[in-house]
Amino acid sequence: xxxxxxxxxxxxxxxxxxxxxxxxxxxxxxxTVELFLWGFITLWVxxxxxxxxxxxxxxxxxxxxxxxxxxxxxxxxxxVSFLEEVWSRNVINLFASPVKxxxxxxxxxxxxxxQNLLAFFYITPLAYxxxxxxxxxxxxxxxxxxxxxxxxxxxxxxxTIGLVVRFGPSADILAFFIPFLLLPFSAVFYPISIFPPxxxxxxFVLPTxxxxxxxxxxxxxxxxxxxxxxxxxTLNLICxxxxxxxxxxxxxxxxxxxYLSRLVQD
Amino acid sequence: MxxxxxxxxxxxxxxxxTAVNGISxxxxxxxxxxLLGPNGAGKTTTIQMLLTLIAPTxxxxxxxxxxxxxxxxxxLSITNFTAPYxxxxxxxxxxxxxxxxxxxxxxxxxxxxxxxxxxxxxxxGLVNKKIGQLSSGEQMRLGIAKAFVNNxxxxxxxxxxxxxxxxxxxxxxxxxxxxxxxxxxxxxxxxHNMREIExxxxxxxxxxxxxxxxxxxPQNLKKRFGQEDLEExxxxxxREPLSKSL
Numbered sequence: 001x002x003x004x005x006x007x008x009x010x011x012x013x014x015x016x017x018x019x020x021x022x023x024x025x026x027x028x029x030x031x032t033v034e035l036f037l038w039g040f041i042t043l044w045v046x047x048x049x050x051x052x053x054x055x056x057x058x059x060x061x062x063x064x065x066x067x068x069x070x071x072x073x074x075x076x077x078x079x080v081s082f083l084e085e086v087w088s089r090n091v092i093n094l095f096a097s098p099v100k101x102x103x104x105x106x107x108x109x110x111x112x113x114x115q116n117l118l119a120f121f122y123i124t125p126l127a128y129x130x131x132x133x134x135x136x137x138x139x140x141x142x143x144x145x146x147x148x149x150x151x152x153x154x155x156x157x158x159x160t161i162g163l164v165v166r167f168g169p170s171a172d173i174l175a176f177f178i179p180f181l182l183l184p185f186s187a188v189f190y191p192i193s194i195f196p197p198x199x200x201x202x203x204f205v206l207p208t209x210x211x212x213x214x215x216x217x218x219x220x221x222x223x224x225x226x227x228x229x230x231x232x233x234t235l236n237l238i239c240x241x242x243x244x245x246x247x248x249x250x251x252x253x254x255x256x257x258x259y260l261s262r263l264v265q266d
Numbered sequence: 267m268x269x270x271x272x273x274x275x276x277x278x279x280x281x282x283x284t285a286v287n288g289i290s291x292x293x294x295x296x297x298x299x300x301l302l303g304p305n306g307a308g309k310t311t312t313i314q315m316l317l318t319l320i321a322p323t324x325x326x327x328x329x330x331x332x333x334x335x336x337x338x339x340x341x342l343s344i345t346n347f348t349a350p351y352x353x354x355x356x357x358x359x360x361x362x363x364x365x366x367x368x369x370x371x372x373x374x375x376x377x378x379x380x381x382x383x384x385x386x387x388x389x390x391g392l393v394n395k396k397i398g399q400l401s402s403g404e405q406m407r408l409g410i411a412k413a414f415v416n417n418x419x420x421x422x423x424x425x426x427x428x429x430x431x432x433x434x435x436x437x438x439x440x441x442x443x444x445x446x447x448x449x450x451x452x453x454x455x456x457x458h459n460m461r462e463i464e465x466x467x468x469x470x471x472x473x474x475x476x477x478x479x480x481x482x483x484p485q486n487l488k489k490r491f492g493q494e495d496l497e498e499x500x501x502x503x504x505r506e507p508l509s510k511s512l
Contacts, residue, residue: 005370015362084357093412098342258314
């Protein structure tokens with residue numbers, strides 16, 4: 001592993017984020033607007049609930065929103081780091097350089113970590129100021145939860161990049177809606193008991209389902225749900241391995257079929 | 267002289283189409299070899315196989331005696347290239363672009379290297395402009411500067427002066443040759459500018475329909491084809507059936 005290679009990938013992306021207003025808006029703006037939206041919905045839901053419901057809807061719904069946003073951001077930042085190379089027709093230069101695939105992935109991961117930390121430490125005080133949401137009420141569960149959210153975002157980022165390499169630049173739209181496909185089945189804003197029994201079985205394989213189910217248990221019961229942490233982490237590791245293999249396979253296929261050149265021609 | 271690049275029986279098939287058909291050649295230390303051929307002859311496919319962007323169907327590529335597939339990172343760190351289809355990121359400045367590529371090529375003293383290249387290729391006055399705002403000639407100069415970030419031992423140039431006016435092109439050719447002479451490396455050069463090819467080449471490899479149809483010095487090629495002009499040789503080779511050239 002050559003640290004200069006990783007630094008090169010990181011530096012290239014950080015420069016862009018630092019001086020691009022649209023990119024800064026994508027990092028801080030969307031999440032702010034969404035916080036308002038979900039905050040008002042939650043306040044309204046709170047007024048509809050019977051007084052003895054006993055649930056802290058602010059904590060339940062807004063925590064879910066914040067961590068789902070972190071997941072989306074993790075996937076998007078990873079994917080967009082690669083798409084920047086496609087959009088600027090720099091893919092050939094990148095793949096003709098001595099950078100290893102693992103260094104490329106690590107560089108994108110570091111870009112993702114930087115963006116996620118910035119967004120997290122921006123949105124959590126804002127949510128506290130606006131809605132008195134104290135995300136730290138999740139206790140120690142916040143650590144495995146945050147880690148799992150980031151890792152699964154990177155996994156989907158690798159899948160997204162693999163699909164862009166395979167199907168060409170027009171597949172870049174996937175970077176922005178793949179997480180949305182998982183949203184209804186990840187039990188982010190409602191418990192899995194809402195799902196029909198068959199869907200409950202199918203969704204078991206989704207790490208996000210266990211992460212968010214675990215979040216609710218941590219909030220409602222005040223304990224760290226070890227089974228959720230176990231399943232989320234185990235499934236995440238399996239997905240990470242499969243995601244990396246998929247990414248590797250797509251790049252290998254691209255070299256055999258000549259798809260990399262197509263990424264600068266389409 | 268040591269062989270820097272050795273290509274043996276290199277073949278690339280896409281389903282039923284043969285893009286490159288069993289080509290073999292060597293480039294030795296200090297040599298400038300031009301790869302010529304009509305559009306679709308397999309030049310770019312060959313260069314992209316040398317850069318590991320395309321996997322060969324058959325054959326071997328060795329750089330300094332080491333197999334490219336087995337020593338990819340090591341060998342790409344002493345190789346570089348520039349091509350008009352591969353631009354540097356339009357949203358970076360030239361200084362940032364060169365810094366990024368110096369890091370990607372593992373150059374430890376990248377700050378000094380970037381400063382040297384900006385001065386050497388007359389890019390120092392453009393440091394505050396984004397690459398996308400540069401003229402095509404300036405972008406081309408930057409692409410060539412990028413190709414020198416790692417002092418390559420093997421330099422692959424795909425139409426390096428295509429966007430330059432004759433005066434700048436001459437200056438750039440001289441610069442490329444001087445820098446490569448200093449590093450003792452070798453160059454594989456493609457261009458459709460026959461005067462340029464004649465000026466820079468120690469040897470010329472002609473490709474037609476994926477096969478090498480001639481590999482000789484410019485003088486010997488002129489004798490063999492009975493032509494004084496490389497362009498006429500090019501046209502003759504491009505038009506004639508493979509069996510005749512071989």
